[in-house]
Amino acid sequence: MIRRPEPVQVVKQRRDGALQALVNQVPYIGFLGVHFDRRGDELTAVLPYDDKLIGNPVLPALHGGATAAFLEVTAIIELAWAILWDEMESGAPPEALPPVRLPKTIDFTVDYLRSGLPRDAYARARINRSGRRYASVHVEGWQDNRDRLFVQATGHFLMPSREG
Amino acid sequence: MTDSPQDRRDRIARQFIAAIPHARALGMELQEVGEGRAVIAMAHAPHLVGDPETGVIHGGAVSALMDTCGGAAVMAHPAGPIGTATLDLRIDYMRPATAGHRITATAEVYQMTRSVAFVRAVAVDQDDTRPVATATGAFTVEWAKEARA
Numbered sequence: 630m631i632r633r634p635e636p637v638q639v640v641k642q643r644r645d646g647a648l649q650a651l652v653n654q655v656p657y658i659g660f661l662g663v664h665f666d667r668r669g670d671e672l673t674a675v676l677p678y679d680d681k682l683i684g685n686p687v688l689p690a691l692h693g694g695a696t697a698a699f700l701e702v703t704a705i706i707e708l709a710w711a712i713l714w715d716e717m718e719s720g721a722p723p724e725a726l727p728p729v730r731l732p733k734t735i736d737f738t739v740d741y742l743r744s745g746l747p748r749d750a751y752a753r754a755r756i757n758r759s760g761r762r763y764a765s766v767h768v769e770g771w772q773d774n775r776d777r778l779f780v781q782a783t784g785h786f787l788m789p790s791r792e793g
Numbered sequence: 794m795t796d797s798p799q800d801r802r803d804r805i806a807r808q809f810i811a812a813i814p815h816a817r818a819l820g821m822e823l824q825e826v827g828e829g830r831a832v833i834a835m836a837h838a839p840h841l842v843g844d845p846e847t848g849v850i851h852g853g854a855v856s857a858l859m860d861t862c863g864g865a866a867v868m869a870h871p872a873g874p875i876g877t878a879t880l881d882l883r884i885d886y887m888r889p890a891t892a893g894h895r896i897t898a899t900a901e902v903y904q905m906t907r908s909v910a911f912v913r914a915v916a917v918d919q920d921d922t923r924p925v926a927t928a929t930g931a932f933t934v935e936w937a938k939e940a941r942a
Contacts, residue, residue: 657851660840681818684861685878692815693879694860698853731844734852738883 647713651729652706663702670714674703676750691745700752700782701737704766707754708732708786730789737784745779746772764788802826802869809868816861819854829902831865836895848892855916856884859928862900863912867932870902876935883929890925894918910934
């Protein structure tokens with residue numbers, strides 16, 4: 630017997646709700662003002678420009694620490710989202726899933742390619758390896774042009790244990 | 794009034810921090826400056842929390858502290874650079890910081906060349922025998938035009 634696909638709004642609402650709940654639990658993400666655009670399972674992190682993100686007022690340029698934090702947030706949410714996605718799409722009702730605990734950063738290396746301009750920044754993370762305990766993630770950050778990265782980073786993360 | 798090298802370092806490093814909006818937004822406070830060395834503290838605040846379960850500060854805020862501290866150490870170097878920017882920064886997170894306690898970072902320039910400053914930094918909380926995080930970084934160095942032809 631063929632099961633009718635769920636109405637698109639129901640699917641969207643479930644996915645967006647799960648993503649929002651994940652992001653909203655972290656106060657520091659709110660402080661930076663980062664939000665996530667979702668296309669299917671693909672996430673793009675957005676860091677809207679704010680004066681408090683400036684590190685060099687003369688140029689002016691974004692603070693290297695704010696940029697690093699933005700990429701680290703992107704990596705952590707991408708990893709947590711990947712865990713959540715698999716469970717959510719397996720058909721389990723979202724309220725039956727245990728809350729996702731966030732991966733912990735082991736190390737994070739940021740490569741500053743050019744200075745961050747005083748405007749919005751975007752980032753996407755790619756999970757290069759995700760095992761039971763450890764994950765390795767690469768993140769790219771850009772501003773006006775997708776092909777002109779202003780920063781990239783690689784980090785290792787300790788994955789949360791996932792018994793329900 | 795004469796401006797001793799220590800006074801000059803102090804003044805430059807203090808101005809460096811005060812002029813950085815992001816450092817102010819995170820509540821960073823300069824504690825100490827020496828030759829190519831800086832100590833900066835960051836108080837615990839609810840909006841800096843990264844893990845709501847434990848109340849531990851987000852790694853990103855620690856990165857910002859390390860980055861700022863590294864830059865301040867470069868600015869405090871006796872060779873007298875007039876500007877710096879981070880080229881590369883690696884942070885190792887050794888253990889979660891104790892919730893509710895402030896974090897203090899100490900950065901040191903261990904090698905200065907004409908174009909690059911190599912920096913090491915360590916961050917601790919109230920237990921200064923076990924680092925919360927360590928960092929190594931490479932920073933660009935800008936000189937006044939007439940100072941280095």
